[in-house]
Amino acid sequence: xxxxxxxxxxxxxxxxxxxxxxxxxxxxxxxxxxxxxxxxxxxxxxxxxxxxxxxxxxxxxxxxxxxxxxxxxxxxxxxxxxxxxxxxxxxxxxxxxxxxxxxxxxxxxxxxxxxxxxxxxxxxxxxxxxxxxxxxxxxxxxxxxxxxxxxxxxxxxxxxxxxxxxxxxxxxxxxxxxxxxxxxxxxxxxxxxxxxxxxxxxxxxxxxxxxxxxxxxxxxxxxxxxxxxxxxxxxxxxxxxxxxxxxxxxxxxxxxxx
Amino acid sequence: xxxxxxxxxxxxxxxxxxxxxxxxxxxxxxxxxxxxxxxxxxxxxxxxxxxxxxxxxxxxxxxxxxxxxxxxxxxxxxxxxxxxxxxxxxxxxxxxxxxxxxxxxxxxxxxxxxxxxxxxxxxxxxxxxxxxxxxxxxxxxxxxxxxxxxxxxxxxxxxxxxxxxxxxxxxxxxxxxxxxxxxxxxxxxxxxxxxxxxxxxxxxxxxxxxxxxxxxxxxxxxxxxxxxxxxxxxxxxxxxxxxxxxxxxxxxxxxxxxxxxxxxxxxxxxxxxxxxxxxxxxxxxxxxxxxxxxxxxxxxxxxxxxxxxxxxxxxxxxxxxxxxxxxx
Ligand SMILES: Nc1ncnc2c1ncn2[C@@H]1O[C@H](COP(=O)(O)OP(=O)(O)OP(=O)(O)O)[C@@H](O)[C@H]1O
Ligand SMILES: [Mg+2]
Numbered sequence: 121x122x123x124x125x126x127x128x129x130x131x132x133x134x135x136x137x138x139x140x141x142x143x144x145x146x147x148x149x150x151x152x153x154x155x156x157x158x159x160x161x162x163x164x165x166x167x168x169x170x171x172x173x174x175x176x177x178x179x180x181x182x183x184x185x186x187x188x189x190x191x192x193x194x195x196x197x198x199x200x201x202x203x204x205x206x207x208x209x210x211x212x213x214x215x216x217x218x219x220x221x222x223x224x225x226x227x228x229x230x231x232x233x234x235x236x237x238x239x240x241x242x243x244x245x246x247x248x249x250x251x252x253x254x255x256x257x258x259x260x261x262x263x264x265x266x267x268x269x270x271x272x273x274x275x276x277x278x279x280x281x282x283x284x285x286x287x288x289x290x291x292x293x294x295x296x297x298x299x300x301x302x303x304x305x306x307x308x309x310x311x312x313x314x315x316x317x318x319x320x321x322x323x324x325x326x327x328x329x330x331x332x333x334x335x336x337x338x339x340x341x342x343x344x345x346x347x348x349x350x351x352x353x354x355x356x357x358x359x360x361x362x363x364x365x366x367x368x369x370x371x372x373x374x375x376x377x378x
Numbered sequence: 379x380x381x382x383x384x385x386x387x388x389x390x391x392x393x394x395x396x397x398x399x400x401x402x403x404x405x406x407x408x409x410x411x412x413x414x415x416x417x418x419x420x421x422x423x424x425x426x427x428x429x430x431x432x433x434x435x436x437x438x439x440x441x442x443x444x445x446x447x448x449x450x451x452x453x454x455x456x457x458x459x460x461x462x463x464x465x466x467x468x469x470x471x472x473x474x475x476x477x478x479x480x481x482x483x484x485x486x487x488x489x490x491x492x493x494x495x496x497x498x499x500x501x502x503x504x505x506x507x508x509x510x511x512x513x514x515x516x517x518x519x520x521x522x523x524x525x526x527x528x529x530x531x532x533x534x535x536x537x538x539x540x541x542x543x544x545x546x547x548x549x550x551x552x553x554x555x556x557x558x559x560x561x562x563x564x565x566x567x568x569x570x571x572x573x574x575x576x577x578x579x580x581x582x583x584x585x586x587x588x589x590x591x592x593x594x595x596x597x598x599x600x601x602x603x604x605x606x607x608x609x610x611x612x613x614x615x616x617x618x619x620x621x622x623x624x625x626x627x628x629x630x631x632x633x634x635x636x637x638x639x640x641x642x643x644x645x646x647x648x649x650x651x652x653x654x655x656x657x658x659x660x661x662x663x664x665x666x667x668x669x670x671x672x673x674x675x676x677x678x679x680x681x682x683x684x685x686x687x688x689x690x691x692x693x694x695x696x697x698x699x700x701x702x703x704x705x706x
Contacts, residue, residue: 176592178495205595215590219608228604229594278590285594 122149122319123189123206123288125170130184131348132165132174139165141348143184145338152311152320154330154357157340158372162349163323164212166340167291170321171207172200188288205233208287208318212294214274216266216281222249223262225277229285244284251314252280253306272303279310283318290314292322296329308333327373331361339369432675435668443675447640449657451665451672458672460679462642466557466651467680470632471625473561473646474568479618481565482572487602490580502577509570517634520563525635528554528562532647547647555637558646560653563631568621575620579613580606612695619691626684629655654680 125147132140140162147153155163168174169182172193186193193203216225226245227235235241245262249255254276258269266277275295282290292311296304311320311333324330330337338354353366364370436443438456446459485505489498532547532554539545583606591604607614633656641650652660658673665673 171593173589173593176589201595201597203595204593209593211586211589211593213586215586217587217590217604217608219611228591232594232596232600281594 122317124149124187125289125319125321126185126187127170128185128187130166130169130182130186132162132169132183133179133181134165134177135179135181138348140169140340141350143351145351145354147319147321147336149319150315150317151335152315152322152333153336153338153354154334155321155323155338155340156325156327156330156372157349157352158342159325160345160349161340161342163340164293165349167293167321167323168209170289170291171209172203173209175200205229205285206287207289207291208282208285210275210278210282210290210292210295212297214271214278214298216269216274216277218265218267220266221263222258222266222269222277225266226280226284229281233285245280248280248284249277251283251310252276253310254280270303272299272306275299275303275307276310279307283314288319290318290320292320294323294325297325304329327361331357337361339364339366339372341368341372428674428678431671432678435671435675438668439672447642449640449652449661449672451669456668456672460654460676462640463652463654463657463676464679464683465642466560466636466656467626467653467683469646469651470557470560470564470653471622473558474564474625475618475622477562477565478569478572478621482569482576482617482621483614485569485573486576486580487606489577491598491602491606502574505570505573509574513567513628514630514634516563516567517631520559520631520635524559524563525554528559532556532558536647543644544646546645548643548645549648552649553637554647555635555649556647557636557651560632560636561646563635564625564628567628567631568624571624572617572621575617576610576614579610579617582613583609615691615695619688622687623684626680626687627655628653629659632656633659 127146128144130140130143131138143166155167157163165174170186170193172182174180174182182194184194188203188206192198193207217228220228223245226248227241230241230244235244246255246259249258254273257273258277266274269277275298279295296307299307308329311322314320315335322330322333334357336354337357337360339352339360340349341352342349352368353360353364355364359365360369361373364373435451439446439451439458440455441448441457441459443459445461446457447462449458449463450456451458485501489502493501533550535545536547536550540547587605587609588601591601596604632653636651636653636656637649638652638656638660639650640652641648643650654676658677661669662673
């Protein structure tokens with residue numbers, strides 16, 4: 121299921137503004153990769169280029185290559201809709217469909233994929249909610265609106281919705297930034313369980329979180345405001361947090377940034 | 379943390395409740411309250427005036443006010459009823475809504491989600507302009523252009539769809555001065571307002587809801603179906619109600635197009651019928667005091683219908699409030 125992501129020479133623009141510059145890296149299948157770096161360095165932008173969500177923004181434009189196993193996501197004739205069905209995404213702010221029930225939220229992606237049989241939907245919804253550690257809390261109110269859940273529950277609902285369609289890659293943009301420590305731990309545990317089946321990329325501002333959940337860590341930085349963000353280094357998480365090869369990384373991690 | 383605070387620092391309850399009152403606040407509060415009361419008094423005065431005069435007319439009516447077709451309050455004894463008017467008003471508005479609402483939603487979605495930015499702006503602007511055209515101009519256009527040009531359409535409808543009963547035309551050669559033509563004209567008139575309000579509502583759908591659908595691999599239409607329409611639904615209903623309000627009350631455009639007669643026909647293409655406001659403009663000039671009271675009574679019924687329609691819309695909007703995006 122999980123796939124390797126091979127990025128080479130990737131730059132992304134907002135109209136004329138270059139937000140990230142010439143990024144190349146390889147993300148191993150079935151691993152968790154954390155993106156860290158100061159605010160505005162382009163972590164979200166980069167993440168959104170990996171499922172072609174960047175071009176949804178007016179003026180958004182991408183140069184370079186992203187290979188998913190061997191298929192270039194930006195190759196001619198590749199349909200972004202298909203890409204997004206294989207590369208799932210969880211956003212910083214929980215965004216369940218407010219008008220849908222909990223069940224329909226999880227089933228939404230399946231229905232897009234043409235799954236119609238009631239018992240098949242039931243099975244997958246239950247499995248996904250269990251996978252997102254939410255089943256016990258919602259199993260008695262699957263028909264209640266998803267917007268009636270707490271923030272942490274909503275975020276896990278969004279994770280359930282994303283994994284219901286069995287993507288090969290799961291992108292998470294600061295998934296815990298709006299959550300309390302207990303929900304955060306629940307989601308971190310969840311990431312640990314999910315990584316056997318998905319390639320996971322997570323953006324986080326929380327160093328401990330990066331250290332806890334990820335196998336590899338990438339540090340991004342920008343020279344100055346208005347300059348494009350760059351990949352400074354990517355390495356095993358252990359090394360990044362103990363003995364990074366670039367001084368700027370060590371400064372950032374130890375809080376001596378800026 | 380200590381569990382006992384020194385008593386002196388504890389705020390006294392009655393002091394906490396009292397707020398400092400500033401002159402600006404007092405003046406504004408007085409103004410606001412005053413205008414609110416004035417509005418209620420004026421409304422009540424209008425309501426009493428209308429109700430008294432309407433009740434006077436209805437009490438003298440020798441026909442059944444609800445079921446009589448004719449409008450002849452000048453006869454002795456007076457006979458008048460709203461059957462034809464209510465039927466014409468409701469039917470022409472239904473036709474108008476059936477045509478205008480889907481097209482308006484389509485245009486609003488096109489402007490917001492399909493048209494390139496450079497095209498969407500100008501289209502929205504042109505539609506804004508359409509909303510500013512006075513209704514008498516629509517009326518003239520309807521009488522001089524729409525009526526003659528719909529003649530062929532009427533023949534065609536009668537020929538191929540006459541079997542549906544509603545598209546059967548008693549006299550195929552009569553002019554297209556029917557409730558059907560009125561409905562089409564009203565649809566064109568209410569299209570801009572429904573389009574513009576819908577477009578604004580659709581523009582307000584939060585980006586994050588649309589991205590939620592996009593990230594699942596939704597196509598453009600699926601994004602609209604999953605995120606945009608559910609979120610914009612109550613706004614679109616409100617927009618439609620605005621349009622319906624205008625259609626129900628429209629006067630000049632109907633009066634110039636419809637060939638009014640006290641006949642109630644289930645065939646929409648027959649050049650007969652009337653509407654409340656069309657009847658009022660047509661009869662008001664020559665009516666005596668009693669005739670005017672009778673017209674006021676009909677106006678009151680129109681008001682009740684509008685009220686009912688708005689109430690129904692409100693119920694529809696409320697019913698699924700739990701699911702509305704407002705709290706997300
Ligand atoms: N929609 C947009 N239009 C124009 N510029 C944008 C847009 N979104 C982001 N940017 C710019 O792109 C750069 C990178 O932004 P991005 O959101 O990727 O940063 P980030 O690393 O995710 O920051 P944070 O940690 O605060 O989330 C910033 O300079 C930002 O101002
Ligand atoms: Mg970000």
